[in-house]
Amino acid sequence: MGIDARNIHKFFGTPGQEVLKGIDLHIDEGEFVSINGRSGSGKSTLLYILSSLDPASAGELELDGKNIHAMSDEQLHRFRNEKMGFVFQFHYLLPELTAIENVLMPTRKTKSENARRTRAIDLMNEFGLSDKLKRLPGELSGGEQQRVAIARALIMEPSYIFADEPTGNLDSINGDLVMQIFRRISREQKTTVIMVTHDPDYAALADRSVHIADGRIVV
Amino acid sequence: MWFLALKQLLARKRQTLFVIGGVLLGTAAYVLISGIMLGFQGYLITKLIDNDGHIHIAAKEENITRYSLDEALFGGQVLVDWKKFPSGRRDHAKIEHPSGWFELLDNDPRVLAYSPQINVQTLAQRGVISISARVVGVDPTKQERVTNINSYIQNGRLSDIGKAGNRIILGKQLMLKLGANVNENITLSTGKGAALSFRVVNYFETGTRAVDQGVIYAALADAQKLNRTPSQITDISVKLADVTEAKNVANGYARFSTDYVQSWDEENQSVFSVFRMQTAIRYIMSLSILLVAAFGIYNILNVIVTQKRKEVGILRSMGFTGQDVSRLFLYQGIVFGVFGGVFGVIIGYGACRLAGTYQIGDPLGTGISSLVVSYDIQIYLNALALAIGASVVAGWVPARGAGKLNPIDIIRSDG
Incomplete structure (x- = not known):
């Protein structure tokens, strides 16, 4: 189980520039993995291919033991909704919705927003946002916005968290807070966390670091 | 998606009201123009029908021609050549x-x-x-x-x-x-x-x-x-x-x-060709107003879709499908159409009531001295259908574009 990627290739543009040159990677359930490497090394591309958001040009990908090519579009979307959470460098909160509405947005896919409301409030309390439930994203600080975004990623109790430079826009205090959260969900809820970062200190907090250079995994 | 669609509309109240206003004007204009034209036509038709029955049977006035007497006088078997x-x-x-x-x-x-x-x-x-x-x-x-x-x-x-x-x-x-x-x-x-x-x-x-x-x-x-x-x-x-x-x-x-048998509408052909002309003008006027309104909807939704690319990406990462995303924008188009249509019909009705009080004298001497306005339910249903139809079509194009956006192109931060 977990994530199993075999011989992943990715080309961009014409003539094809090969960004990923045959990646083999297995990530266990509950593992906290950081992917690091220089800008342009292909680390974000790998993350999005592992999350099924971006299709690989060649190679096989299994999520939870299921080959994603064998899944219908509807199954894939459902899988993404129920099993995956995304955290990006920028928070991408919907500006028209309050913090709590943003956190509950993924639950609207399955119309379970009322059932999950208590969990949303618990998550926001846990992240020190108990007095910010009804605030619009524009009224929150950068660190608060990112924590709301993480709460949104966790609302469906996903098995996988994909984080693309989640601390990239944060100061060190807020960055540390985010890392603590990842550390805790990985340890306590056995959530698999895959995080792209170029910060060596944060990369070192993961169970395992995968280094990418020139489209290949370097050990 | 209704939830988010409405939230997004409410977040841009002025813009939303502006677009609804465009649809509203088109719908109201259609209702008013149709009401006045159909009212006038109905008035004329009632006069035509009620003054003279629905079918007119009349004796034919027969002219005597060079052949009229042949059969009676010569049995029709002979070729007759008249001197006069x-x-x-x-x-x-x-x-x-x-x-x-x-x-x-x-x-x-x-x-x-x-x-x-x-x-x-x-x-x-x-x-x-x-x-x-x-x-x-x-x-x-x-x-x-x-x-x-x-x-x-x-x-x-x-x-x-x-x-x-x-x-x-x-x-x-x-x-x-x-x-x-x-x-x-x-x-x-x-x-x-x-x-x-x-x-x-x-x-x-x-x-x-x-x-x-x-x-x-x-x-x-x-x-x-x-x-x-x-x-x-x-x-x-x-x-x-x-x-x-x-x-x-x-x-x-x-x-x-x-005998000569004709229905009232055959006897009044010329009036009906005027009516047909009026109907064509009525549709052209109303459609051009609605076209402008629909173009407004199309334009604004296009801008919104472009502004919201990032949010589309995040929605897709949450597991919402391209169809869900299309719906988000299509619903906004529908809101424009429904609100513009409903309020347009209401305001059009008010305008018709106002027009009905306009005094035009009594040119036909029938005791009706004000403008005759039709309140046919069909006008109102047509107006609603036109407003909503135009809005759905205008919203559908940008909505479909938004549904086709590739999430990964939108949210990738770097290589």
């Missing part, structure tokens, strides 16, 4: 088999009422003044059931002329020209025999000058006596239960009769 062609007209037109018509009309369930008439050209005289006029001999109770003549007569009704007794009701203009008054006598002559004296019992005013200046209603028997053609009739006016059936029924009758 026979010419002229049969002495007077009449319906050949009135009883056949009466039986047919009595037994046709589609016929509500009918009125046999005789039309006689006369010279009306009072003292030294004489004016040519047409005497319409009717059975007043039957005529009343076919036309609304009674609504043009003040303080009385057509049946005041009775079944016989040389009483008449005539057009007001004609009465004034003759210098006559109610309860005075005038003489009518046809040139065929002695003039007869008739008593004016009342007058009518339809607003149609030709009628008010030239028509006299008399009892059928009196008119036949005046014309020296007892028991002959020249016309039958028929009223149907369903006006729209008029053409069918008339065509059916015409197939087995040599």
Whole structure:
């Protein structure tokens, strides 16, 4: 189980520039993995291919033991909704919705927003946002916005968290807070966390670091 | 997706109101223009129908041609060469088999009422003044059931002329020209025999000058006596239960009769071509307004989709499908259409009520002095359908584009 990627290739543009040159990677359930490497090394591309958001040009990908090519579009979307959470460098909160509405947005896919409301409030309390439930994203600080975004990623109790430079826009205090959260969900809820970062200190907090250079995994 | 669609609309209140206002104006304009035009058409049609029945059966006036006498004189087997062609007209037109018509009309369930008439050209005289006029001999109770003549007569009704007794009701203009008054006598002559004296019992005013200046209603028997053609009739006016059936029924009758049978709409072709023109103008005007409104919707949704690319990406990462994303924007288009349409219809209705109070005088002399406006439910349904239809189409194009956005292109931060 977990994530199993075999011989992943990715080309961009014409003539094809090969960004990923045959990646083999297995990530266990509950593992906290950081992917690091220089800008342009292909680390974000790998993350999005592992999350099924971006299709690989060649190679096989299994999520939870299921080959994603064998899944219908509807199954894939459902899988993404129920099993995956995304955290990006920028928070991408919907500006028209309050913090709590943003956190509950993924639950609207399955119309379970009322059932999950208590969990949303618990998550926001846990992240020190108990007095910010009804605030619009524009009224929150950068660190608060990112924590709301993480709460949104966790609302469906996903098995996988994909984080693309989640601390990239944060100061060190807020960055540390985010890392603590990842550390805790990985340890306590056995959530698999895959995080792209170029910060060596944060990369070192993961169970395992995968280094990418020139489209290949370097050990 | 409704939740987010409405939230996004509410977050941009001014823009939303502006777009809804565009649709609203188009819809209201359609309702107002249609109301006024259809009201006018309906008014004219009612006048046309009610003044003269739905189907008009008339005797054919037959001219004598070079072949007319061949069969009667020579049995039709011989080629006849006339030194001087026979010419002229049969002495007077009449319906050949009135009883056949009466039986047919009595037994046709589609016929509500009918009125046999005789039309006689006369010279009306009072003292030294004489004016040519047409005497319409009717059975007043039957005529009343076919036309609304009674609504043009003040303080009385057509049946005041009775079944016989040389009483008449005539057009007001004609009465004034003759210098006559109610309860005075005038003489009518046809040139065929002695003039007869008739008593004016009342007058009518339809607003149609030709009628008010030239028509006299008399009892059928009196008119036949005046014309020296007892028991002959020249016309039958028929009223149907369903006006729209008029053409069918008339065509059916015409197939087995040599008389002239026409429905009211065939007799008033020119009016209908004007109506068709009006309808075309009405649609073109309303559609161009709606087109502008729809273009506004299209434009604004396009801008919104571009502004919200990042959010589309994040929605897709949450597991929402491209279809869900399309719906998010399509719903906004629908909101524009529904609100613009509903409020447009309401405001259009208000504008129609206002237009209905506009005084245009009483050109047709019918006692209706303000603009006639139609409140046909069909106008309102059409307006709603147009507004919502235009908005859905205008919203659909950008919405489909948003559904096709590739999430990964939107949210990738770097390589």
